[in-house]
Amino acid sequence: MLDVLMNLMIILSFGFPAVPWFFGARRGRRGIWLSTGCVVVILCLFPLLFFAACFASNCGQGAIAIFTLGPIWIGSALLTLISAAFAHYKFAR
Numbered sequence: 001m002l003d004v005l006m007n008l009m010i011i012l013s014f015g016f017p018a019v020p021w022f023f024g025a026r027r028g029r030r031g032i033w034l035s036t037g038c039v040v041v042i043l044c045l046f047p048l049l050f051f052a053a054c055f056a057s058n059c060g061q062g063a064i065a066i067f068t069l070g071p072i073w074i075g076s077a078l079l080t081l082i083s084a085a086f087a088h089y090k091f092a093r
Helices: 002-057 062-090
Strands: none
Touching: 002 062
């Protein structure tokens, strides 16, 4: 179960930078920044979810896996912010 959660977190992390573009097409600049804020909050909650799932499944690899997942989440947050900045200028009205 924990491996499914880890894979889901990785796949979502790579898809999150596209979210500002989807909301920007529908709601303009405000949608871009609201969706970016939601994505960054979700990415900040991923470590808590990961540690809760790791604690519940009594895994011993949590301390090792966080060193590989943490940079992915940080990179995804930075890419989402950069993507939002590009979308902001693209959807300028």
